[in-house]
Amino acid sequence: MSTQTAPKTTTAADYLAFERKSEEKHEFVNGQIRLMSGASRNHNRIAANIGTLLGVGLKGKPCEHFISDMRVKVASGGRYTYPDLSVVCGGPEFEDDVLDTLLNPNAIFEILSKSTAEYDRGDKFASYRNLPSLKEYLLVSQDAPQVEHFTRLDDGAWRFNPTEGLDSEVRLVTAEVVLTLRDIYDKVSFEGKEN
Incomplete structure (x- = not known):
């Protein structure tokens, strides 16, 4: 692995x-x-919880999930991102035989932080909508305990379904999996309180 400096612009x-x-992860935009950047304890705990829930919920289904090391090619012009988690049903497609760049995610999870929330809701989501x-x-x-769930409708429009509170749940349409917020936030601390 290399720790070389990334070029300013490239193809x-x-x-x-x-x-x-590279030993570090980079997006290409x-x-x-x-x-x-690195992730907080809460970020890692939430990602691990969702990954575990997806692993159980997708068992026996023609779907699989990937954690944040799976790169996603978002645009043919060359936008590449690393979603926190992604789900694909019906078989993954990859950019090449290295099998490290997914082309056809059906669901993408991003865990918000103060430094990424605006990007994740704005430019990144606008780009993802082109998939x-x-x-x-x-x-x-x-x-x-909040999840903003956007679902693409048959006419291409996006429906927004906000979910709040530990007793709530999110239903993944593509994979027919139900995720309770209590499970998503297991062992996550809000303002110094353990849940």
Whole structure:
């Protein structure tokens, strides 16, 4: 693995060659390579909880989930991201035989932080909406038990379903999995209180 410095601007092919040798993760947006920052305890706990719930909920179904190390190619022009979690049903498609860049996620989860919330709700979601396979986008707060669930309708419009409170649940349409917020937020601390 390399710790080389990322070039300021590059092509998608150069980004992939660089990224596959890097010890750190980088997103690729508009010809720019962006270093990704580390995650908080709450972020990691939530991601682990959702991953576990998806693993159990998808058992025996023609779907699989990926954690944040699976890169997603969002645009042919070369936008690449690392969603916190993604789900694909009916078989994953990859960019090449390295099998590290997913092309057809059906659901994407992003765990919000103060530094990424605006990007995740704005530019990143706008970009994700261009993925024909994407049917669901879930933004998970790490500061309170809240999930913003967006579902693509048959006419291409997006429906917003906010969910709040530990006694609530989120139903994944694409994978027919129910996630309770109590399980998503197991062992997550809000303002110094353990749940």
